[in-house]
Amino acid sequence: MSKKKELRIGLIGCGFMGRTHSNGYRRVWNFFPELAYKPVLQAVCSRSEDKVKAFAEQWGYASVETDWKKLIARDDIDAVDICTPNNMHAEIAIAAAAAGKMVLCEKPLARGLEESRRMVEAVEKAGVNNTIWYNYRRIPAVTLAKQIIDAGKLGRIFHYRANFLQDWTISADLPQGGESLWRMDADVAGSGVTGDLLAHCIDTAIWLNGSIKDVSAVTETFIKERVHQLTGKVEKVGIDDACIFHCHFENGSLGLFESTRYARGHKALYTFEINGEHASIRWDLHDLNRLEYFDHRDESIVRGWRSIHVTDGDQPYMDKWWVPGLSIGYEHSFIHQVADFLKSLETGTPCSPTFREAYETQQVCQAVLDSAASANWKTVADQ
Numbered sequence: 001m002s003k004k005k006e007l008r009i010g011l012i013g014c015g016f017m018g019r020t021h022s023n024g025y026r027r028v029w030n031f032f033p034e035l036a037y038k039p040v041l042q043a044v045c046s047r048s049e050d051k052v053k054a055f056a057e058q059w060g061y062a063s064v065e066t067d068w069k070k071l072i073a074r075d076d077i078d079a080v081d082i083c084t085p086n087n088m089h090a091e092i093a094i095a096a097a098a099a100g101k102m103v104l105c106e107k108p109l110a111r112g113l114e115e116s117r118r119m120v121e122a123v124e125k126a127g128v129n130n131t132i133w134y135n136y137r138r139i140p141a142v143t144l145a146k147q148i149i150d151a152g153k154l155g156r157i158f159h160y161r162a163n164f165l166q167d168w169t170i171s172a173d174l175p176q177g178g179e180s181l182w183r184m185d186a187d188v189a190g191s192g193v194t195g196d197l198l199a200h201c202i203d204t205a206i207w208l209n210g211s212i213k214d215v216s217a218v219t220e221t222f223i224k225e226r227v228h229q230l231t232g233k234v235e236k237v238g239i240d241d242a243c244i245f246h247c248h249f250e251n252g253s254l255g256l257f258e259s260t261r262y263a264r265g266h267k268a269l270y271t272f273e274i275n276g277e278h279a280s281i282r283w284d285l286h287d288l289n290r291l292e293y294f295d296h297r298d299e300s301i302v303r304g305w306r307s308i309h310v311t312d313g314d315q316p317y318m319d320k321w322w323v324p325g326l327s328i329g330y331e332h333s334f335i336h337q338v339a340d341f342l343k344s345l346e347t348g349t350p351c352s353p354t355f356r357e358a359y360e361t362q363q364v365c366q367a368v369l370d371s372a373a374s375a376n377w378k379t380v381a382d383q
């Protein structure tokens, strides 16, 4: 008989992110057996009864709901996990917090700052545990980058560069809106690549290199009108298809960020490079177990970029997996996030990024969008 404490999960939304999170809940206790808490897949909710029943069967949820308000009202749910489109995050999170549930919410926190503020207030007022799924922090090579920077190995940091490139919206025939293409609909998503992709880059950047002070951005919407799936009419496209911004970090370094859904050949290429006084590091999602490191203090005859295959038990999270030399994948970052959330319940420390921490990413996103709209520099703290 298990002595673990149960954390009964109520998942809302069963799309792509519902799958990644469910996989995390299912696998965590096989690989993190020391944790005191064990997730229990108590209920899943989606408006379509057929869809939610099939999802529950596939992933092992004990029950289904078709109305998220009913799921939140249940007294056999401890934590609500929000995997809906962005326009539902605020309403669900605020109601869940008011009902005393812990809240885990898929990124970005919300569509904009007003919703984000209300969400932070709600979880803090209710005193419930909360976190946002910025999963890339928990890829071992990225976590190792954090350890290297915090150990001071790079020295003073001069440059932070990040890209997130995709190519899935190039066709002018692609409609906007509706269930599968809500990321193309500004009313539902809040923004385009800024909130969807750059938000990841900004979260990682703040975590690795500290706060961003001010930004100057340009955005472009290459295809101005598209058929809307819900209305059947040709409607103006409100999202940013591409966004480039540069910035000052509070530590004095310069940042350069680019994201687009129009980079033919790139499906999900997230990369970053950081250049410091003594050393540089770079990382690439397509080779996610590798961290590249250059240290100028190495003896000159062997100086060069080191390719660190992050699979050793001494490296972050890797003592939990196979044996040194064997790689893990994208899905493991979500398993690590579940493990860290469960650990945070045991230790009583917040699971980063909390809603409040993710609010700073929202402020940067807003400054970026405002800067692009006004063709002016924007100060993040003014948002």
Ligand code: SOE
Pocket (backbone or CB within 6 Å): 166, 196, 197, 200, 268
């Ligand atoms: C968009 O295509 C997307 O799925 C994002 O919504 C995710 O957050 C990102 O990790 C991968 O790309």
